[in-house]
Amino acid sequence: MTQRSDADQRRHEALDYHANPQPGKIATAITKPTETARDLALAYSPGVAEPVRAIAADPDAAWQYTARGNLVAVISDGSAILGLGDLGPLASKPVMEGKGVLFKRFADIDVVDLEVEAENPQAFIDTVRRLEPSFGGINLEDICAPRCFEIEAALTEAMDIPVFHDDQHGTAIIIAAGLTNALRLQGKRLEEARLVLVGAGAAGTATLNLLLDMGLKRENLLVVDRVGVLHEGLDDLPKHHRRFAAKTEARTLADALVGADAFVGLSAPNLLSEEMLASMAEKPVVFALANPDPEILPEVAHQVRDDLIMATGRSDYPNQVNNVLAFPFIFRGALDCRARRITPNMKIACVEALAALAREAVLESVLKAYDLDAMGFGPDYILPKPFDPRLIERLPAAVARAAEADGVARTAYRPHPMPGVG
Template sequence: MTIVPERTIPTREEIFAAHGGGKLGTALTAPLADARDLAVAYTPGVAEVSRAIAADPGLAARYTWTNRLVAVVSDGTAVLGLGDIGPRAALPVMEGKSALFKAFAGLDSIPLVLDTTDVDEIVETLVRLRPSFGAVNLEDVSAPRCFELERRLVEALDCPVMHDDQHGTAIVLLAALRGACAVQGRDLDGLRVVISGAGAAGVACARILLAAGVRDVVVLDSRGVLDAGRGGEKASLAAVTNPRGVTGGVAEALDGADVFVGLSSATVSEELLARMARDAIVFALSNPDPEIHPDVARRHAAIVATGRSDFPNQINNVLAFPGVFRGALDAGARRITEEMKLAAADAIFSVARDELSADAIVPSPFDPRVALAVSSAVAAAAPGAAVTP
C-alpha cells in the first residue's frame, strides 16, 4: 500500500522558534576537561602539529578538519523562490544546507554568504580561503552568472566544486525519471521530454538527460522554445536539443510529449497537459507553488512529482548532494565529473528499485541507504578511484 505524506504545515511560531539563534553550532572532537587536555589540544601541544604541517602541507588533511569541511557559498541572488534577497537573508538557507550535510552525510560544513555579486571577487575570495575547506557547494546564485562562476571556480580550485541548484536538481530528476520509466516499463531513449525553464536547473537537467540517453529534449524559456539566437548557455543548449525542430511555446512543445519538467515560476494550464501523450509523466518542481497543482495534473498524467514534501514523489536535492560530496571527499577527487553525477543518479534509483510505484519513484530522503549508496557510487566513479563501493 502506498503511503501518501501527511499534508501538515508548520505554524509561523514553530518555524521561528526552530531558527532562534541559528541552526548550527560547533562540537568538540578532542577532550577539554583539564590542564593536560588543554596542553594537548592547544598550547604547547598544538605547535607540534603546526610544525609538522608546515613541513608537509599534506598532513593538514589528517590533522585538521579541512578535508571533511564543505563551504556552502552564496551571494543571495536566487534564494529559493524568493529571488535576490541578499546575503544576510540567504544565511538561514545556507545554515539549513550545512545542517543537512551533517545529518545525512556526516560532513562538517560552514555557510559563507558573500556581500558581492562580482564573479571575479567571489573567485578571489574563495581562492584565498581555500586552505580552510575541502569542497565548495555553490548555492542560490542567479543565472547566467552561476555558469561562469562554477566554471571559474572549478578551474581555480584544486577541490570539488558543485552548484547544487544545477547539478543536485539534475541528479535527482534523472533518478526520478528512471524510477518512473521502470514503473511504466519504458526506456529513457524513447521519451519526448519538455523542460520549462532555462535557468540554472533547467540547463543542467537537460544536459544530464542527454548524457543519460534521452534523445528528444525540448527546452523553453519565457520567450518559447530555445533557439540559437538566445546566446550564451541557452544557445549552446539549443544546439544539442529539439531534434524535431519544434517552434512556438509550451502548447506546441507539450503536444504529444511524454514528460513535462517544470523548473520555472510559470503556470501550466490543465488544457495544455491534456495535449500530452498517454501515460504522461509530470514533474512540477517549482516551490512553493508547482506549475500545476498535483491533483489537477493527475487527471492527465500517470505519474506526478513535485518538489514539496506534502505530496508523493518529492524530488529533493537532499537525495543527492550529501552523498555526492561525501563520495568526492572520500575518493580525494579534485573534480565532480559527469560520470560521478550519473553514478549518483543510478545509486538513488537503485535504492528505490525494489519498492517502486507510481507514488514512490524515488526513495525517502530519510532512507539511511541513500547517502551511503550515493557516496559509494560517486567515490567509485571518481577519476583514478581506488575505492570499492
Template sequence: MAEMVRTPQVVIDDEEIFAAHEGGKLSVELKAPLDTQRALSIAYTPGVAQVSRAIANDPALAAKYTWANRLVAVVSDGSAVLGLGDIGAAASLPVMEGKSALFKTFGGLDSIPIVLDTKDPDEIVETLVRLRPTFGAVNLEDISAPRCFEIERRVIEALDCPVMHDDQHGTAIVVLAALMGATKVLDRDMAALRVVISGAGAAGVACANILLAAGIPDVTVLDSKGIVHSGREDLNSFKAELAERTNPAGRTGGVAEALDGADMFLGLSAGVVPEEAVATMAPGGIVFALSNPDPEIHPDAARKYAAVVATGRSDFPNQINNVLAFPGVFRGALDAGARRITERMKVAAAEAIFSVVGDDLAVDHIVPSALDPRVAPAVAAAVAAASES
C-alpha cells in the same frame, strides 16, 4: 494570525519556526573535552605548535591533522535563494545554515556556510581561492543564472578540490534518478521520450544536459519567452548554445506548442502551466512539477492526464529533493580523494538513488524518501567507485 506551514504530518506556526532559528541552527562541537590542563596543552599551546610546524614542513599533513580535508564550504551570494529570488547575503544565511545541517545529518560531513556580499564573479572566485586552505570542497548554492555557470566553471578550474553548484547538478541527479524510476514502473524506454523542460536557468540547463547525456535525444526547453530555439535573437550565450543541442524538431511558440504530444514535462520555473496544455500530452505521460512552494500545475490536476506525477514538496508523493544527492555526492568525492565531481560520478549517484527504491517501486514511489538513511551511503559508495574507474 500566525502564518502556517504545512507538512505531511503537522502544521507549524511561524512562532515555532522563528524560535528554532533563533541564534542560528549550527554550533561547533569538540571531538574531545578540554577539561584538564593536559588536554588544554595538547589541543592548544604548546602542543599545537608541533602540529603546525609539521604541516609547515609538509603541507600534505594538513589533510590528516586538520578538518579542512573533510570540510565543505557552502557558498552563496544570495542572488537566487529558493523561490525568494535576490534577497542578499545576510538573508540567505539561514538557508546556507540549513544546508550545512543537511550535510551533517545525511552525509556525516562538517560544513561551514559562507555568504559573500558581492555578485562580482571575479571577487567570488578570488575569495574562494584565498580561502582554499580552510576547506576540502565547495558547494555553490543559490547563485543566479547565467552567472552561476561562469562562477562554477572558474572555481572548478581554480581549485584542486571537488566543486559543485547544487542548484544545477543536485537537481539534475535527482531528476534523472526519478526518471529512471518512472520509466521503470511504466515499462517505458527512456530514450524514446519526448521531454519538455520549463525553465532555462541553472537547474533547467543542468537537467537538459544530464537527460541528453542519458540518451534522450528529444529535449525541448522553455524560458519565460517560449521555446528556446536557434531562430531567436534574444538568447544569451548559454541559451544560444543550449538551442543548438535541443529541440531537434525545430519547434517554435510557447508551452502549448511544446507540450502537444510530449511524453514528459519537467517544471523548473516559477511559471504556471495551464491544465489544458498538460491535457494535450501523450497518454501515460510523466509530469515533474518541481517549483516550490507552488508547482507549475497542481498534482491533482496533473494526475488526470499523467501516469506518474512528482513535485518538490514533501506533502505529495514522489518528492524530488536535492538532499537525496548532494550529501552522498560530496561524501563519496571526499572519501575517494577526488579533485573533481565528474559526469560519470553524477550518473552513478542517480543510479544509486534509484537502486534504493528496489521492490518498493510504484507510481507513487519512484524515488526514496528524503529521510531514508540508506540513500547517502549508497550514493557515496557509488560516487567513490565512479571516481576511481
C-alpha cells in the same frame, strides 16, 4: 479551517522552528576532551604548534591533523534563493544553514555556511578561491544563471578540491534517476520520450545536459524560458540557451506540451495550467520542481489526469525530487577518497545507484519514519527516501569508485565511520 489560516499556521511554525529555542539551526561541536589544563595545552598553545609544524612541512598532513577533510563550505550570493529570486546573501542564510543540517544529518559532514556580498562574479570567484586551505570541498548554492556557470568553471579550474554547484548537478542527478524510473513505470524510455523543460537556468541547463548525455534525443526536446520556446529563429539567445534552440513551430509552453511524454519544471509557480496538462500524451510524467511553490500542485494535476506520475521538490507530497538525495552522498564519497574534483562519471554513478535503490524493497525503518505500513516502487515511490540508510552505504562507495577510476582520488576510499553505525 480555511486555506488562508493553514498557510498562516505553516508560516508561524516555520518561523518558530527557526527562532526557538535558539536562533538558527546549526552550531559548532567540539570533538576532543577540553576538561583539564592538559587538554587545553594540547588543543591550543603549546600543543597546537606541533600540527602547525607538521602541516608547514607537508600540506597533506592537514587531512590528518585538522577538520579540513570533513569540512565543506556552502556558499551563496543569494541571487537565486530557491524559487524566490535574487534576495541577496543575508536572506539566503536560512537555506545555507539548512544545507548544513542536511549534510550533517545524512552524511556526518561538517559545514560552514558563507553568504558572500560580491559586486560581480569575479569578486565572488576571488573570495572563494582564497578559501581553499580551509575546506575539503565547496558546495555552491542558489547562484543564478548564467553567472553560476562562469563561477563554477573558474573555481573548478583554480581549486584542487571538489567544487560542485548543487542546484545544477545535484538537481540534475536526482531528476535523471527519478525520470528514468517514472518513465519506466509508464512503459516509456528516455531514448524515445518527448520532453518539455521550462526554466533553462542553473538547474534546468545542467539537467538537460545530463539527460542528453543519458540518451534523451535532441529532436524530442523542447525548452521553454521567459522568451517562450527556445527555437532557431531567435538570434539573440544567451550562450547557455543556444544549445537548446529547436527547429520547431511551437512558440509557447502550451504549444510545446501537446503530446509530450514528460514535463520538467525548474522555473516558477503555477506555470503549468490544467489545459496544458490535459494536452500531454497518455501516461505523462510531470516533475514540477520550483520551490517552494511548484509549477502545478499535485492535487490539481491528479484531478486533471489519473494516468499521471507526478513529483515536486517538496517533502509534504509523494515523490520529492530534491537534491538532498545527492549532495550529502556525493560529497561523502568525494571526501572519503580526498577527491580533487567531481567528474561526470561520479555523477552518473550516483544516478545509477539512486535509481536502482528505488526499485528495491523499502526497509521497515523507512516505513516507520513515514508512519506507513507499505510503500514500494510505483507511481508514488520513484526515488528512495532521504531516511533510507542504504543511501549512505551505497552512494559514497559508488562515487568514490568512479573517482578512483577517473584518477581524481588522492587516496583509496576509506568509508567514514557514521555515528551510531557499526
